[in-house]
Amino acid sequence: MSEPIPFFRHDLGAPEVEAFRRALEQPILTTGETVALFERRFAAALGRGHAVAVTSCTGALHLSLIALGIGPGDEVITTPLTFVATSTAIMEAGATPVFVDVEADTGNLDVAQVEAAITVRTKAILPVHLYGHMVDMRALRAIADRHGLRLIEDAAHCVEGRRDGARPGELGDTACFSFYATKSITCGEGGAIVTDDEGLATKLRRLRIHGMTKAAADREREGYQHWDMNELGWKYNMDNLQAAILLPQLDRIDANWSKRTAIANEYTRRLRGVPGLAVPVTVPGVRHARHLFPVWIQGGRRDAVIAALQTRGISLMVNYRAIHLLTYFRRTFGLAPGAFPNAERIGDATVSLPLYPSLGRDQVARVSDALIAAVGSNAESRVHAMAAPAL
Ligand SMILES: Cc1ncc(COP(=O)(O)O)c(C=O)c1O
Numbered sequence: 607m608s609e610p611i612p613f614f615r616h617d618l619g620a621p622e623v624e625a626f627r628r629a630l631e632q633p634i635l636t637t638g639e640t641v642a643l644f645e646r647r648f649a650a651a652l653g654r655g656h657a658v659a660v661t662s663c664t665g666a667l668h669l670s671l672i673a674l675g676i677g678p679g680d681e682v683i684t685t686p687l688t689f690v691a692t693s694t695a696i697m698e699a700g701a702t703p704v705f706v707d708v709e710a711d712t713g714n715l716d717v718a719q720v721e722a723a724i725t726v727r728t729k730a731i732l733p734v735h736l737y738g739h740m741v742d743m744r745a746l747r748a749i750a751d752r753h754g755l756r757l758i759e760d761a762a763h764c765v766e767g768r769r770d771g772a773r774p775g776e777l778g779d780t781a782c783f784s785f786y787a788t789k790s791i792t793c794g795e796g797g798a799i800v801t802d803d804e805g806l807a808t809k810l811r812r813l814r815i816h817g818m819t820k821a822a823a824d825r826e827r828e829g830y831q832h833w834d835m836n837e838l839g840w841k842y843n844m845d846n847l848q849a850a851i852l853l854p855q856l857d858r859i860d861a862n863w864s865k866r867t868a869i870a871n872e873y874t875r876r877l878r879g880v881p882g883l884a885v886p887v888t889v890p891g892v893r894h895a896r897h898l899f900p901v902w903i904q905g906g907r908r909d910a911v912i913a914a915l916q917t918r919g920i921s922l923m924v925n926y927r928a929i930h931l932l933t934y935f936r937r938t939f940g941l942a943p944g945a946f947p948n949a950e951r952i953g954d955a956t957v958s959l960p961l962y963p964s965l966g967r968d969q970v971a972r973v974s975d976a977l978i979a980a981v982g983s984n985a986e987s988r989v990h991a992m993a994a995p996a997l
Pocket residue numbers: 661662663664665688689691692734760762763783784785786796797
């Protein structure tokens with residue numbers, strides 16, 4: 607059998623090893639100068655005023671909600687087609703996620719349905735830039751302003767994305783990023799919040815470390831001084847070792863994005879017109895971050911296709927099955943199939959193909975050929991037409 611093709615392979619190497627080694631020589635391993643440097647450089651890379659580095663995107667979302675005063679009794683409008691963390695963060699803040707269905711052709715929150723879901727309890731909208739395709743943030747900002755709502759972006763997939771000239775964090779109150787093991791830049795586990803609001807950034811920095819008024823870096827700089835705690839915070843501070851691994855990757859963001867984009871274009875070329883397959887549309891005005899390359903397999907064949915490719919050594923992932931149908935959400939919110947038809951249809955059809963800078967053209971060809979063979983092996987799948995346009 608040919609070499610297995612993993613779903614993801616990170617590109618960390620000599621620059622990260624050297625940065626990690628240097629971080630180990632510093633007196634502070636926890637949140638210190640290396641984190642501060644990463645925050646300045648990450649904020650600059652996003653064109654934002656401030657970045658606050660934390661331990662995960664889940665923590666970033668949770669802290670954003672709390673810092674913006676969202677809690678028990680409040681509702682937050684969000685998408686059911688995402689990783690569970692988008693909603694669990696809302697629940698960890700004590701608020702209630704209110705799902706709105708997604709667009710049939712992009713999988714993103716359907717902005718046209720958002721206003722109908724607003725109630726007197728609604729305090730915020732929390733969209734996800736799914737797969738790296740930004741939501742229509744200009745439309746969402748207008749809705750949020752009309753109703754006095756906060757806007758928090760789940761930008762876990764979208765470091766490099768843009769839409770109509772705006773980047774993540776430009777129109778939202780905050781945008782939250784993930785540096786989880788398979789993300790475009792990674793330190794295994796990590797996250798960040800970007801914002802242009804200096805007061806909010808200061809508050810987020812306090813809340814990420816128990817609400818303490820002084821932290822380890824202050825002690826290192828100023829010597830020990832008594833600290834106070836004025837508000838309840840959490841333990842979400844990124845450490846210098848994580849920041850050290852992330853810093854060299856900032857220099858490769860554009861080059862790696864170009865490589866992933868070329869791979870996505872190659873998949874698109876090879877898969878165009880294959881019956882039984884569709885891919886999400888990229889809306890005009892969008893610069894796609896190309897974090898994931900999903901294909902939508904019709905005719906209930908998705909799981910069989912995953913199994914077929916796995917027997918050929920090709921690993922795939924599902925991002926995501928609609929979360930309102932997971933046991934916990936069904937039980938907690940009494941949701942049933944049919945509640946959000948587009949999210950369910952996409953969630954039952956989607957599979958993500960391998961996509962990372964070191965993926966070679968021959969591997970893209972192997973994945974594409976195996977996929978075409980697996981989809982074509984069932985005549986049924988040729989008969990049904992997907993709602994979304996074909997490639
Ligand atoms: C859309 C989305 N939101 C949130 C998260 C949570 O990120 P983290 O694992 O850094 O908490 C992820 C991670 O996979 C994600 O894909």
